[in-house]
Amino acid sequence: MFQSLEWRNEKLSYLAVKICLAVDITLSLKAFRLFFNHEQIRTMSRVKRRTTHPPYWHVLKNNQRTDEKISSDNLRFVQEVIQDKYKNKSPIKGSDLDIEKTEWDPKTKRSGVIARNIGVQHMWEKDGKKVICTVLHVLDNHVIRYVPPEEYAKSVIGAKMFKNRKPLGCLVVGAEASNPERFTRQYCSLFDEVGLLPKKRLARFIVTPNAALPPCTPLTAGHFVIGQAVDVYGKTIDYGFQGVVKRWGFKGGPASHGTTKFHRRGGTIGTGRDKARVWPGQKMPGHMGSERRFNRGLKIVRINMKYNIIYVKGTVPGPTNSIVQIFDTALPRRKFTEAPPHPTYFPPEDGTLPQEDIWDSSLHVFGSPSISV
Amino acid sequence: MLRRAFLQTFRQGLAQSFFKRYAVSLTETTVTHQPIETSDEAGEKSVPTQKTGDESGNTVVVAPPEFRFIYPEFLPDPAMERRNRLREKLERMDMLQRRSVIEIPEFYTGSIMAVTVADANSPNKFAKFVGICIQRGGSGLRAWFILRNVVDKQGVEILYEMYCPLIQKIEVLRLERRLDESLLYLRDALPEYSTFPMDMEPERRLNNSVVPINPLKVKLRPRPWLERWERQNLQGVEDLNLPQRFYDRAEKVAKPWEKYDLMLHYRKTIPAEEQEKIFAEVHSQLQQQELKRKLRRRRGSDNEY
DSSP: OHHHHHHHHHHHHHHHHHHHHHHHHHHHOTTOOOOOOHHHHHHHHTSOOOOSSOOTTSOOOBOOOOOOOOOHHHHHHHHHHHHHHTOOOOOOOGGGOSSOOOOOOTTOOOOOEEEEEEEEEEEEBTTSOEEEEEEEEEOOEEEEEEEOHHHHTTSHHHHHHTSSSOOOEEEEEEEEEOOGGGBOHHHHHTTTTTTOOOEEEEEEEEEOGGGOOOTTOEEOGGGSOTTOEEEEEEEOOOOEEEOHHHHHOOOOOOSSTTOOSOSSOOOOOOOSSSTTSOOTTOOOSEEEOOOEEEEEEEEEEEEETTTTEEEEESOOSSOTTEEEEEEEOOOGGGSOSSOOSSSOOOOOTTOOOOOSEEEOTTBOOTTSOOOOO | OHHHHHHHHHHHHHHHHHHHHTOSSOOSTTOOOOOOBOHHHHHHOSSSSOEEEOTTSOEEEOOOTTHHHHSGGGSOOOOGGGOOHHHHHHHHHHHHHHHHHSOOOOOOTTOEEEEEEEOTTSTTSEEEEEEEEEEEEOOGGGOEEEEEEEETTEEEEEEEETTOTTEEEEEEEEOOBOSSSOOGGGGGBOGGGTOOOTTOOOOOOSOTTBOOBOOOOBOBOSSOOSSOGGGTTOSSBOOOOOOHHHHHHHHHHOOGGGGGOHHHHHHHSOOHHHHHHHHHHHHHHHHHHHHHHHHHHHHHHHHHO
8 A cells, every 4th residue: 555655656756747848848849739638637737836835844034024213323233233243254165174075976966056047148159150048147155054864854855855765965055145134033043053144045955965065165156067067947937827828828719700709718628528527637827937947958158257157058947137046967968977076166275266267168259269161 | 617518518418319319209300310420539539538527536437428329239128127237247248359359340220331251151161241231239249230232133131140250340331321220111112222232342431520321312112012111200211102091091000199208218228327337337448449450450551561
């Protein structure tokens, strides 16, 4: 009995991945239609696609207090207290790592990075072909906490994730430091151990124990290697409540020739004979967008170390100026063959500056002479 | 006193340029087609490149106001959803890098240009095309322009991306402006208005300080046309000689209130303060590149003798 439930769960997650990929394909290639599989739609209709509220274990984040009438002296005092509390904490250097630098092996999972999608720039390859590259700005990432595998497997999500697998550790990474007055005391206490200014964004990255990092380690654009493939997670553009034509690609009805009030409607929603009801998962108007998506296998073509910018070939989910997470790719044929900066990149301690702008060999560098075929 | 006067004239110049730029919707004669000063003049003159002092006493470099017409692609796309200052700054740096390799001259719609492109299928690996610029657009590295010519009685239009590394050379053979910002009506005009010899030589201008405006009025072929030209308020076409019902329908369909819609124009443009900042950023590098090119030209002409 127990075994059969597990099998069904696994099949669900497998189907979930398949449906996600299928939905991605239908959204991008509008001409290509998958055949209508009622089984898949019915199982997926029970999976909740998104929630608007955070999980129950999240602490209240934003300060709910209204403007209190504080005198200017007291305000200045508050500023001083903040400055004293969060005085310059020197970032962890490579030589400071407590754990011995463990060897990289192909099964290692490194940390990811939180970045902002700041837009799209066009670049050209060496044969003159134009390429759309997404510009990702790696924010001020710092490791907040490392949760070892045994502890993480006891948590709610950890238990689900590693049900019949060997458990892995979890790195909590924060990005975008901001004024502690904006947040609640409970949220700021998450960063007290580390002594960092509270971060606006937090993310969890699943890592193998040999890629664990101590708290307060900075993560920069140098964490990645030119030419590697990355997966980018983001929440897609929120289109709001959309009709059936935009949301599911229905054709609607004729624009003229006497059509009465049937231009962008769905039409029939059932047969009347089979089951004699509407099947769950019937495509109808509703909320579209703001969903978790991964764009996998995107190649890094350029890294700017000075501004912490990564140029990635292709597009990522989400609108401009939205936050995304970047991981080393999960695609088996595009994984690392040689060791990347493991566990992360640390700037050289002898003060030599790294190369500011690193380009992939396939791209045409703008300062170089024009291409002649 | 002098500084205030300068700022006043500067702002007046900006305001005039602002209205001039969106002259299509304006029917009144606030549209004074004032000749714009060219990049040569702007670079040589010391007065426009003033270092005005602000309150703290530090000198602030201000680029000449003509830069927004000479280098319009440095201004970003005004759509707020897609704007990001850091990305725009990085894009501008890349644009300057490309401009250090190839000279992208000042040109306007109506100028006749020659573009040499690397082409694998050509016999000598380079393809040259001469044509009149009928439209230009895009911002940043996506900036483009369309050249039109009539070759063997066949109209040909080619869209070139200004920063594409396949482009070897962009040459302006005749620098002038027309009465309209977009010359798409040349597609429906008589072919002689779009024909230019492929071996045209660059013309030397007598007066370098001002870009001349060609007041040519083009004759269109009889209907049918590709667009309803009578609805577009074109200055550069001869009288269309259409039946009155066309003009009546154009009046009904027209949106005369758009010229009063300040927010519409605000959303379509970058604010003047931001434009000043952007051009001040790129100004010194562009000037340096111009000077280097001039020295190279002079040295080249000296070596001839």
